[in-house]
Amino acid sequence: MRNQGLGSWPARRARSRPHRPALISERGTLTYADLFTRVTALAHALRELGLGRGDRIAYLGPNRPSLVESLFAAHTLGAVFVPLNTRLTAAEVDHQLHDCGASMLIYSSESAGVVEHLTAAPSLLAVDGGTGGAYDYEELLRAAPADPIDEPVGHDDAALILYTSGTTGSPKGATLTHGNVIWNCLNTLVELDLTGDEVTLVSAPLFHVAALNMTLLPTLLKGGVAVLMTGWSPDACFDLIERHGVTWMFGVPTMFADLARSPRWATADLSSLRSLLAGGASVPLPLIRTYQERGLEILQGFGLTEAAPGALILSAEMSTVKAGSAGVPHFFSDVRLSDPGAAKEGETGEILVQGPTVMSGYWGRPDSTAAVLSDDGWLRTGDVGRVDGDGYFYVVDRVKDMYISGGENVYPAEVEAQLLEHPDVEECAVIGVPDDRWGEVGRAFVRPRPGAVLDQEGLISFLTGRLARYKLPRSVHFVEDLPRTATGKIHKQALR
Template sequence: MRNQGLGSWPARRARSRPHRTALISAHGTVTYAALFARVTRLAHALRRLGVRRGDRVAYLGPNAPSLVETMFAAHTLGAVFAPLNTRLAAPEVGYQLDDCGASVLVYAAGSAGVVEDLTTAPELVAAGGGADDVHDYEDMLRAASTVPIDEPVSHDDDAFILYTSGTTGRPKGATLTHGNVIWNCLNTLVETDLAGDEVALISAPLFHVAALNMSLLPTLLKGGGAVLMAAWNPETCLDLVERHRVTWMFGVPTMFADLTRSPRWETADLSSVRFLMTGGAPAPVSLIHTYQDRGLRFLQGFGVTEAAPGALLLDAEMSTVKVGSAGVAHFFNDVRVVRPDSTDTDVDEPGEILIQGPTVMRGYWRRPDATAEVLSADGWLRTGDVGRVDEDGYVYVIDRLKDMYISGGENVYPAEVEARLLEHHAVAECAVIGVPDEKWGEVGRAFVRTRPGMSADEDELIAFLGGRLARYKIPKSVRLVDDLPRTGSGKIHKASLR
């Protein structure tokens, strides 16, 4: 095959394991042979809509076979896939579509309202019903050819644009090549010993790099099956594990905490589960012990979107010895913790975590300045996270250089929230920080100074952000203040607020 990228995987798996199950969802079961056929038809349909090599194809919707098919069809054509966060408001989706220059947007029925509110949009394809002037996903597939497509695609070609917000308040598109993702899959296979008969529960959303590149794609590479969960629900999760004999899953700590609060936690049949993997936020030690007491192997990791994402992994064998550690570098990657002058820190000395290896992104989409800020000339990626290394080489993530906080596994950047708050007529200035929350890990708290002679209460300001920001970005509390603390240079001093 001339296609050496991800788009060739359905064909390669169909020739070796055609009758094995690839995808399981509420829509039914899809074998590798059927997946290859549907991906081929969709690639032809997208080509008829004008999609060509290097073009961007976006998807907006929950975990579903249509998302996986759209991804592989785009890659079959040598196009770039951009999965969008379903929790974003229409202006946020519109910005990302414009920024990446998407030629086509495929969207699920549940996202129709957001799509209708877009001021401008690319060619639209509705997966699950849409307006009369929108292409229907299944109709397109039925009318398309089944002749295989073998577009030349190399490991150096762009595969994904995954949006991650920045401290300027505007999301940046991390551009991952096929090689970045393939090497990340290899790291995952090496570190976790995934087998060819795995049944992975894809419970985290596939617009997140971890669910996509640490869970779905490694499983499909090995020829296992993926159970696609459209929305998180702990009871549904336990049902799916029992029904499909799930062998492993990835989730953020809040998801695993939800499971332990289920009345079925002690009695659910989890005998099929070989291991669990968590990331996106530090896992509380008590949570780790809860799973270990249940007899389950619980793996912790650390990564960033810009590294596709795996960087560190603490395996189950060391999870009780190195409690709280994010582990050591993945097999084909290297990790350093450095001082501001880029020299390596001493044992237990805090510093910034850097990553180097074949999984590190090409750069941010059309943002050379932003790329230069995080990527050194010799390929070391600055993560903006502070860590320390113990005497055995295990890394502990202890803080963040940026003001970002993590709420339920989602990165929230205060500058973006502050920019929206300042659109309110009564807000003179504001600052947003993350504060501890028992359920979500952290939630936002806004400190607001109103304009002279004007007023606004907490409920009004929170309601104002509805529809302007994704719900997880909206602060859960607002404190009205007469003034905000400042540094000597006049900047708001967030450490004082914390």
């Protein structure tokens, strides 16, 4: 095949295991032969509409087979796939479509309301029936020819534009090449030891880089089956694990916390689960212990969209010994701290990543690219870390979340970890706020466990002796919920 990129995968899998299931969703099961047939038809239809090499094809909708088909069809043509966050407003979608210069927006019925309010939409393709000038997805597939397409696509060609969450400014489109994604999949296969019989629950949204590049694509590369969830629900998650014998899943810590809080936690049949991978934020130690008591190990990964995303991984056998660590570099990745002197145990520095998974740059933003990517390929992550004597990395905090109180650096994540040790604290977040005397002091936002009664004085007293005095928050706000980004991270800018 001339296509050495992701677009060739449906054809390669269809020739080796055509009748094996590839995707399971609320709309049924697609075999690898089915997937190849539908991807080929969609690629023909898109080409007839004038789309081809280098064009940006955006998608807006939940986890459904049409998203996977659209991705592979785009890559069959050598086009660039742009999955958009389904929580965005019309104005935010407008901005990203304009920023990447999308020629086509494929969307599902759930996003029709947003699409109706776009001011400068490209050509539209509606998954659930064309209206208002949109082409009809299934109608185009039925009319398309079936002969294979083999466009030349190389590993250095752009494959994906994934917009960062934008918690610290305007979202930027990280451009990942086919090689970036393939090497990340290889890292995942090596570190998680995925098998051809894997049953992967894709529970996080596929516009999330970890859901796409760490769960869906490695599973399809290996020939397993991906079970797609259209939205997060602990009950639905338990149901799907039991019904399909799910062997592994990725989730952000809040998702794993939701499962542990569910009334079904103690009795659900989780015997099929082999691996649980958490990312997007550090997993609180109490939650790790809860899963260990259930006989389940949570592997922790650290990464970012710009690294496709995997950088560090904590293996199952080390999850207890090194609880709280993000692990060691992935097999085909290199990680170090920015300050050479920080290699000394206990010292901190910004975490840097290098390797074949690191993005080619931000779409159309050379200055932003130069600010994070050195000439020799080291990517600044914006995260502060430390390394222990065994070479295991610990993520201390975001560079921009750190605040300075009385001349001392305070990392909110350290304070949050101690707050979470309190038996009545369900969730928390700490930020720095202005103070006339100290410059900045900490403010904690705490969500108590159901039925718990907490007060500010008691919580600060709980932290006294656990943390240096300058690290203690000066105020505590009790909240019913904490704002989050679409990837499940607590949105600290919203708290500020």
